[in-house]
Amino acid sequence: MNFAISQPVTTDRLVLRLFTADDLDDMHAYQSLPEVARFLYRPPRDRARCAEVIERVGQGTHWKEDGDNLTLAVCRRDTPGVIGEVQVTLSSAYARQAEIGWVFHPGHGGRGYATEASLALRDLAFQQLGVHRLFARIDADNTASERICERLSMRREAHLIENDRDDRGWGSEYVYAVLAREVVPAGAE
Numbered sequence: 194m195n196f197a198i199s200q201p202v203t204t205d206r207l208v209l210r211l212f213t214a215d216d217l218d219d220m221h222a223y224q225s226l227p228e229v230a231r232f233l234y235r236p237p238r239d240r241a242r243c244a245e246v247i248e249r250v251g252q253g254t255h256w257k258e259d260g261d262n263l264t265l266a267v268c269r270r271d272t273p274g275v276i277g278e279v280q281v282t283l284s285s286a287y288a289r290q291a292e293i294g295w296v297f298h299p300g301h302g303g304r305g306y307a308t309e310a311s312l313a314l315r316d317l318a319f320q321q322l323g324v325h326r327l328f329a330r331i332d333a334d335n336t337a338s339e340r341i342c343e344r345l346s347m348r349r350e351a352h353l354i355e356n357d358r359d360d361r362g363w364g365s366e367y368v369y370a371v372l373a374r375e376v377v378p379a380g381a382e
């Protein structure tokens with residue numbers, strides 16, 4: 194699989210596009226928050242780490258090998274600035290399996306922006322990247338992300354008990370997934 198990714202992606206209220214160096218302050222504003230990092234199994238990111246990430250993900254991606262990743266900055270169409278990001282990572286090129294994720298500034302929460310952006314990325318993954326099965330791994334306490342999975346028509350396929358740990362102790366995860374044929378009209382995949 195080696196797909197050209199057509200971006201920016203526009204939805205009713207949002208634009209999804211590659212990050213640029215000018216987005217550093219906006220990314221740092223949400224990636225540095227402990228409450229945002231809480232369910233990501235890694236510490237909050239400082240400015241230097243955000244700059245490294247932008248340098249890497251801003252170049253776009255090849256969508257060919259295991260580990261290839263597409264990360265898109267999410268902007269509101271009515272206000273300048275980046276409010277969050279959505280990512281999709283190719284976990285198996287052979288089996289066309291990909292993992293989706295989302296991270297948003299809490300100041301823009303509760304208005305459906307994360308759901309709207311994630312739906313657009315789900316459809317891009319199926320229709321442009323040839324993904325067969327899209328999955329998400331969600332901390333079992335991350336109820337906001339559970340609700341996003343459900344709005345993406347993903348089903349809960351697994352409950353992994355204490356399969357990870359961080360400085361708060363053991364963590365458990367849900368695995369959610371959806372197949373292309375379950376949400377994409379025949380012929381559009």
Ligand SMILES: CC(C)(COP(=O)(O)OP(=O)(O)OC[C@H]1O[C@@H](n2cnc3c(N)ncnc32)[C@H](O)[C@@H]1OP(=O)(O)O)[C@@H](O)C(=O)NCCC(=O)NCCS
Binds near residue numbers: 295341
């Ligand atoms: C996960 C995360 C993105 C969820 O944010 P969120 O604000 O709950 O998600 P949305 O932006 O989609 O908003 C959904 C809410 O807006 C409401 N809403 C309001 N207007 C809406 C609209 N026009 N369309 C859809 N939903 C709308 C929904 O009812 C929903 O509320 P509910 O969950 O109480 O039912 C956010 O908590 C986050 O970034 N967390 C940290 C990172 C993280 O944990 N990432 C996941 C790792 S796998």
